[in-house]
Amino acid sequence: MGKTISGKEGFALRDPDSLLVLAVQKVSKIYRLWNRPSDRLKYSIVRRAAAFTSMFSSTARLAGLLAQTCDSLMQEFYALREVSLEVWRGEVVGIVGRNGSGKSTLLQIIAGTLQPTSGYVKTYGKVAALLELGSGFNPEYTGRENVFMNAAVLGLSHKEVQGKMEEILSFADIGGFIDQPLKTYSSGMVVRLAFAVQVAMNPEILIVDEALAVGDEAFQRKCFARLEELKEKGTTILFVTHDTAKVVSLCSRAVLLDQGEKLVEGSPKNVVAIYHKLLYGKETDRGRLREEFERLESSSPPEPATRRALSVTGVSLGTTESIEEGFFDPNFVSQSVVEYPAQEVRIIDPHLETLTGRRVNHLRRGKEYAYIYKVCFEREAWRVRFGSLLKTVDGVALGGMVSHCEEDPLPYVPAGEVLEVRFRFRCHLLPGTYFLNAGVVARHACEEEFLHRLIDVVIFRVLPEPALRVNSYVDFLEEVTLRSASGSLLNGKETS
Numbered sequence: 401m402g403k404t405i406s407g408k409e410g411f412a413l414r415d416p417d418s419l420l421v422l423a424v425q426k427v428s429k430i431y432r433l434w435n436r437p438s439d440r441l442k443y444s445i446v447r448r449a450a451a452f453t454s455m456f457s458s459t460a461r462l463a464g465l466l467a468q469t470c471d472s473l474m475q476e477f478y479a480l481r482e483v484s485l486e487v488w489r490g491e492v493v494g495i496v497g498r499n500g501s502g503k504s505t506l507l508q509i510i511a512g513t514l515q516p517t518s519g520y521v522k523t524y525g526k527v528a529a530l531l532e533l534g535s536g537f538n539p540e541y542t543g544r545e546n547v548f549m550n551a552a553v554l555g556l557s558h559k560e561v562q563g564k565m566e567e568i569l570s571f572a573d574i575g576g577f578i579d580q581p582l583k584t585y586s587s588g589m590v591v592r593l594a595f596a597v598q599v600a601m602n603p604e605i606l607i608v609d610e611a612l613a614v615g616d617e618a619f620q621r622k623c624f625a626r627l628e629e630l631k632e633k634g635t636t637i638l639f640v641t642h643d644t645a646k647v648v649s650l651c652s653r654a655v656l657l658d659q660g661e662k663l664v665e666g667s668p669k670n671v672v673a674i675y676h677k678l679l680y681g682k683e684t685d686r687g688r689l690r691e692e693f694e695r696l697e698s699s700s701p702p703e704p705a706t707r708r709a710l711s712v713t714g715v716s717l718g719t720t721e722s723i724e725e726g727f728f729d730p731n732f733v734s735q736s737v738v739e740y741p742a743q744e745v746r747i748i749d750p751h752l753e754t755l756t757g758r759r760v761n762h763l764r765r766g767k768e769y770a771y772i773y774k775v776c777f778e779r780e781a782w783r784v785r786f787g788s789l790l791k792t793v794d795g796v797a798l799g800g801m802v803s804h805c806e807e808d809p810l811p812y813v814p815a816g817e818v819l820e821v822r823f824r825f826r827c828h829l830l831p832g833t834y835f836l837n838a839g840v841v842a843r844h845a846c847e848e849e850f851l852h853r854l855i856d857v858v859i860f861r862v863l864p865e866p867a868l869r870v871n872s873y874v875d876f877l878e879e880v881t882l883r884s885a886s887g888s889l890l891n892g893k894e895t896s
């Protein structure tokens with residue numbers, strides 16, 4: 401990490417060796433909320449009168465009364481309160497938070513389109529912002545003319561834009577529309593063109609605010625692929641989204657804003673876990689959430705070496721045949737379980753077994769297993785469903801399994817019942833470490849709510865294998881064949 405030097409305002413100044421590209425220092429944004437629209441005018445008159453009367457000692461009391469009147473006409477609302485953030489070159493920082501938590505306000509202040517009430521923002525390098533995409537475009541001009549104008553605003557010369565025009569057109573992919581007035585475009589086409597211009601600038605810092613949600617799915621995928629490419633090239637990206645899976649898969653760090661304040665900042669997986677708790681867990685004690693986050697951050701990630709598991713005492717290997725189906729290491733347990741409050745219903749003993757009933761937490765690719773847990777109902781429940789979710793170490797959701805579909809749940813469970821849930825599955829996962837969640841939902845009034853939920857409650861490994869011809873997480877390959885031009889088979893089996 402680069403070095404920072406404290407400046408006049410306690411601000412980080414650029415050191416030649418520094419890799420700091422963005423420093424946000426105690427930024428607050430206060431909005432005035434008026435009780436009635438006419439109060440805004442009243443306020444400016446009364447405030448002037450208060451300032452005038454305060455100049456004379458004989459009217460000091462009147463000045464005080466006028467100042468009080470001013471205060472009663474409006475309330476101050478903190479959209480952001482003393483937020484500080486430092487971002488380093490090549491980082492991808494995800495900003496998450498509930499609606500109205502201040503995410504867009506922060507990005508707009510960083511992009512320079514909104515002034516903070518107090519605090520400072522300093523950026524080092526070319527900044528491109530995908531905020532309200534296309535807002536700088538003129539509807540009367542053609543797409544091409546808009547590209548030149550927009551790029552000029554972003555600091556690109558006419559010649560530079562010409563050099564990049566092919567790249568912009570190919571990315572935006574709007575065909576002949578490029579020479580039509582912008583007012584004839586669909587909103588999706590405007591976003592495509594605006595995104596293409598911004599990323600063609602090769603910015604040092606790219607700010608993205610949910611902008612990509614506007615385009616169609618294929619375009620979104622293309623945008624994310626471009627963001628990944630920029631990330632590889634070392635572009636710093638600041639990214640606001642409600643899609644937490646994207647935060648986990650794309651970001652190197654995440655920040656959770658709540659009520660205008662930075663609640664926590666750290667690894668995307670843990671920040672997302674706390675964010676989910678804030679969203680669904682009815683947990684409002686922010687001090688407790690911070691403490692829980694610290695605990696999650698300090699718990700060390702699981703050791704990757706499978707060799708350790710094999711040599712550990714207490715490892716249940718079973719017979720030679722059963723080793724083929726994996727084994728159980730009692731020391732290999734999840735360090736990052738997040739438990740949501742139980743609503744008088746409790747999930748107990750979630751674990752994995754072979755089909756012959758032997759506990760395992762080291763599995764073999766291609767074999768069948770069961771994911772099992774018991775659920776104790778201390779109260780009755782209606783329209784019940786049981787579920788699980790499989791995730792990678794980075795928190796990327798790979799697949800969910802549920803006992804019933806939403807339209808056809810288990811109609812009723814009486815109080816005192818204990819049910820066993822068993823998901824049988826074939827392990828199509830590649831060697832690596834994975835987590836499982838467990839959850840029970842029931843219908844309460846008109847909505848489905850969690851009765852109990854455990855995140856990352858089971859950790860397991862899929863054992864390494866030599867000479868694999870598949871990669872990433874899931875093995876869905878059946879067969880590969882390689883054939884010469886003459887038709888002879890060079891590899892694989894002949895199929896009829």
Ligand SMILES: Nc1ncnc2c1ncn2[C@@H]1O[C@H](COP(=O)(O)OP(=O)(O)OP(=O)(O)O)[C@@H](O)[C@H]1O
Binds near residue numbers: 477499502504505
């Ligand atoms: N011009 C304004 N005047 C008054 N309040 C404002 C103004 N702009 C934003 N706010 C308030 O500031 C708070 C933060 O808004 P902001 O748009 O930054 O939230 P957000 O986290 O981006 O929300 P969302 O996820 O819904 O986009 C909100 O409560 C919003 O109502």
